[in-house]
Amino acid sequence: MSVKILAIESSCDETSASVCVDGAILSNIIATQAVHEQYGGVVPELASRAHIQQIVPVVDTALNKAGVQLSELDAIAFTQAPGLIGSLLVGAQFAKSIALVQNIPLIAVHHMQAHVLANLIPEDRPEFPFLCLTVSGGHTQIVRCDSPTQLSILGETRDDAAGEAFDKSAKLLGLPYPGGPLVDKYAANGNPKAYAFPKPNIPDYDFSFSGLKTAILYFLQQNTKENPAFIEQNMADICASIQHRIITILLDKLKKAAQDTGISSLCIAGGVSANKGLRAAFEEMGRKEGWKTYIPAFQYCTDNAGMIAITAYHKFMANDFAPLTTTPSARAIW
Known part of the structure; x- marks a missing residue:
């Protein structure tokens, strides 16, 4: 049976979505927020608003590029911690909504663990x-x-x-x-x-x-x-x-x-x-x-959903799922 997972990353100022099928990353779409450049750093409120604007088109593009429909998903993953709480909430609530509507498991991923496991994406791992x-x-x-x-x-x-x-x-x-x-x-x-x-x-x-x-x-x-x-x-x-x-x-x-x-x-x-x-x-x-x-390749070094997807795949294989009541955290929960 093929395992198809949609992953969402929204911990800071990149809105990203990725589709993983049997451990292979088929798409990794990243939308960067240029609005912060004029302030010399990330403005949390502006980041949250940008995520709300970008998450639907980013997810849609990731699914289309991978050739996967929402109804075909076996699970959906999101970044739980750490990060900007407002930004994390956008990704978490979006993922929960899809999990509820599609009746599929929810997978909570630690952002820093995902960075480590980005090294498992290429064949030469x-x-x-x-x-x-x-x-x-x-x-x-x-x-x-x-x-x-x-x-x-x-x-x-x-x-x-x-x-x-x-x-x-x-x-x-x-x-x-x-x-x-x-x-x-x-x-x-x-x-x-x-x-x-x-x-x-x-x-x-x-x-x-x-x-x-x-x-x-x-x-x-x-x-x-x-x-x-x-x-x-x-x-x-x-x-x-x-x-x-x-x-x-x-x-x-x-x-x-x-x-x-x-x-x-x-x-x-x-x-x-x-x-x-x-x-x-x-x-x-x-x-x-x-x-x-x-x-990792450059696209998997900065914040991206590909690393969330590969981590979610391994958690799926270990039956490590999260309840719909799971909440994001700004602090690192290791």
Whole structure:
């Protein structure tokens, strides 16, 4: 029997729908909300309204592209947590309505677990167990994955996420939102060792980026005081140096976790895994250490319903369903 699942992602500012059939992603439609660019960040109320406007056409497009009718679905999945509560509610209520009308099971998916399992979408996928460095605007974690339903956090950030460090640095440099990709773009033409930024001394596999953000702020304040054109004249080198430090912080922890656990299959996931500098350094580390490395395609790195769909498929096979009374949560329910 073929298993057809519709998945909805609405945790932040992307409205996305995906159709998964027997573990294969047949469609992954993403509508990005450009309205937030003028505010320099996501405005929760505007995000919720945009989801309401976009969810019907996005779902309709996903079903049509996959060639699947609502009446053919075996289950429907949605992002339960974490995220903006207003945005989550739009996806949750839409999914519940379809589950009720079609009389099909409802599957609640954790957003960060879905980022990890995005690595199971391609045919060339990691074998269990594997470690995944999950890096996004709100989270930074090292996760051990022993099966699609057995995931455990080995380490995570104690304060700010790596993605936030990228975006805040971009804002300090006067770059428009979203600034993280622009830091990556400028860094490609800069010297990563032009400026030395501090590395936090955090034990085990945990991370911290608040101190680095402060150091970057003071560095820019001091240098622009002496030379008002400092940033403009040295943008590429500054971005390359900031990116180099963030990447070394991330990969040093992942390397330690791999050495301590003896796990040689490594993955990265989350929005920041689309960063070209991180992808290149991650693959280089794998070649040097003799480890197998895996990175999702770009469309499965940022928030998308494809990762929700593949996670939902494995939960379906494990009979892990949610009641219609399930409510979304802004906090991470691991």
